[in-house]
Amino acid sequence: MSGLVVVGVDGSESSLAAVETAAREARARGASLRVVHAFIWPALPVPLGPSPVGPSEGGLRRLAENLLTKAVERARATAPDVRVDRALVTGEALTVLRTESRTAELVVVGSRGMGGFVGLLVGSTAVHLAAHGLCPVLVVREQPATVDGGPVVVGVDGSPVGARAVDFAFAEAELRKAPLVALHAWTTWNAPLPAPRDPSLPYANPPGELAAEEERLLHESIAGRQERYPGVVVEHKVVHGGTREALIEASRSAQLLVVGSRGRGGFTGLLLGSVSQAVLHHAHCPVAVVRGAGAA
CATH class of the missing domain: 3.40.50.12370 (Rossmann fold)
Known part of the structure; x- marks a missing residue:
């Protein structure tokens, strides 16, 4: 198996749809899949681990890990024969994914993430990555109107x-x-x-x-x-x-x-x-x- 497909995830439905597309792309290419989440450390003194007064599964870091786990499970369910790796990378999403694009043959992202303005059809990360990525970038909607057998x-x-x-x-x-x-x-x-x-x-x-x-x-x-x-x-x-x-x-x-x-x-x-x-x-x-x- 050679080659690498990278998919960026943030927990949104759009990014989970991107995971499924990325898994199929990796399977078709005989490539491995890397599921990446960009984690920004909070500027305020917010505990990254579970709060002493909250549930044991709480905490920002734990939430990020759970998000990655869900995405990896979706990828393996879509393409069980594809090797899937995961990465929780500290940094802003565009910077992290652009760096990942240096070694990837394809980067896949959802059209809309968790942040930004709800009315926009495509988020800023997808648009800017399409402009700055170092390999082809595939942008996927959460409910793509893909026609089976279409060209x-x-x-x-x-x-x-x-x-x-x-x-x-x-x-x-x-x-x-x-x-x-x-x-x-x-x-x-x-x-x-x-x-x-x-x-x-x-x-x-x-x-x-x-x-x-x-x-x-x-x-x-x-x-x-x-x-x-x-x-x-x-x-x-x-x-x-x-x-x-x-x-x-x-x-x-x-x-x-x-x-x-x-x-x-x-x-x-x-x-x-x-x-x-x-x-x-x-x-x-x-x-x-x-x-x-x-x-x-």
């Missing part, structure tokens, strides 16, 4: 980060024995103009030339992967419309949505693009965010 959907935009997302999506489709939908969405505002046919008319192109260029971009962006993953059935899908809307709609029937952390548009300095943030908040299935080569 893996990957957003394709021709960018270098998008190429890593495509590689990850092909590997996931093979692991899950699922079809793959390679989706590219474009509008006249985000599509690069093809070279003009007539230099004397620098902005003139035959009707349909822009659409043909976008079709070509999709095919070129996934070229070569089919030979490496011959068992994966691929559907090419080009949508004339907004990327966020197209991916969120495609997620309704998907079992997993894969995106790159940064696309070819927007502000270069941002670690997480607007499309990635939108699907993290609004997709109807688990979302995997893959960063560029500099993250490794």
Whole structure:
């Protein structure tokens, strides 16, 4: 058994759903599973052990240990043949999980933790880890609308980060024995103009030339992967419309949505693009965010 999948837990239903997903991922990859809880020591003088006047099973440290035990039991019930380790690490959740991502091939987290604002669909830890993690990050909701037998959907935009997302999506489709939908969405505002046919008319192109260029971009962006993953059935899908809307709609029937952390548009300095943030908040299935080569 090789490889490592890490899952962050905090006792929420969302994190327990993440544990089940992480256990299945580890089983499919032939990897071990590490269940991690980030424990912050209180600033106030609160006893970490049982209170002299309280129940023997009380205390912050004991509660954290019980939380980990429950998560490990859920993992072993989901994938009994997977080796499961546990870790109670002192530190803030994002810092702890980012450190864990240095040695993991995948980090799995729930979309909503125990803290923060209840109305948010995705918590700050999930969003920031997707931007700063050093390996792909899979974000899971507590009640994912996953469709059995649904495809893996990957957003394709021709960018270098998008190429890593495509590689990850092909590997996931093979692991899950699922079809793959390679989706590219474009509008006249985000599509690069093809070279003009007539230099004397620098902005003139035959009707349909822009659409043909976008079709070509999709095919070129996934070229070569089919030979490496011959068992994966691929559907090419080009949508004339907004990327966020197209991916969120495609997620309704998907079992997993894969995106790159940064696309070819927007502000270069941002670690997480607007499309990635939108699907993290609004997709109807688990979302995997893959960063560029500099993250490794």
